[in-house]
């Protein structure tokens with residue numbers, strides 16, 4: 001079911017989970033998720049892992065030329081209101097109708113039983129409703145499981161770039177897929 005996109009209300013649902021935009025009011029929940037996802041933060045930003053990165057990725061980080069109105073920092077909440085995942089997506093970047101997925105992360109306890117796959121299907125459905133035609137992301141060379149996930153879901157590497165986050169420099173596979181339907 002498609003729902004309104006006002007801040008605080010559900011953008012879409014995945015089984016018993018609700019996805020809504022996060023705000024500064026969610027900072028304690030975001031920090032807690034960041035603590036649980038330290039290994040993922042370390043993989044991108046180096047050591048020691050700083051959970052605050054996850055807060056910035058979901059609330060403030062923007063690529064060049066974009067404004068906060070283009071940014072959808074979303075949280076995946078279970079029925080009890082626990083935050084079990086985060087998605088950050090930028091509208092029309094780098095091209096019109098191509099949206100950029102900057103973060104797609106689940107609590108480690110919620111991985112490896114298909115939730116990510118269902119979340120991606122629901123996200124893509126929502127994106128098509130918003131007028132997106134392509135989804136783009138960058139997966140680190142250090143994240144083999146992540147690249148397997150995207151490849152399994154039809155994403156193809158279009159180029160490779162070297163980028164530095166925190167104190168870590170990595171090669172990233174820029175991956176992209178047309179949104180069907």
Ligand SMILES: CC(C)(COP(=O)(O)OP(=O)(O)OC[C@H]1O[C@@H](n2cnc3c(N)ncnc32)[C@H](O)[C@@H]1OP(=O)(O)O)[C@@H](O)C(=O)NCCC(=O)NCCS
Pocket residue numbers: 040104105106107110111112113114115116117118138139140143145146147148149
């Ligand atoms: C990437 C991520 C979002 C995927 O979500 P997920 O729920 O773990 O994804 P899935 O469960 O669909 O697939 C993950 C693995 O579980 C396996 N799996 C899925 N359902 C399963 C089941 N019922 N029983 C056993 N294994 C299962 C998949 O085959 C896959 O195996 P693989 O790693 O050997 O390829 C999640 O692992 C995550 O948050 N990782 C850290 C952040 C990250 O790397 N994000 C991507 C950045 S580019």
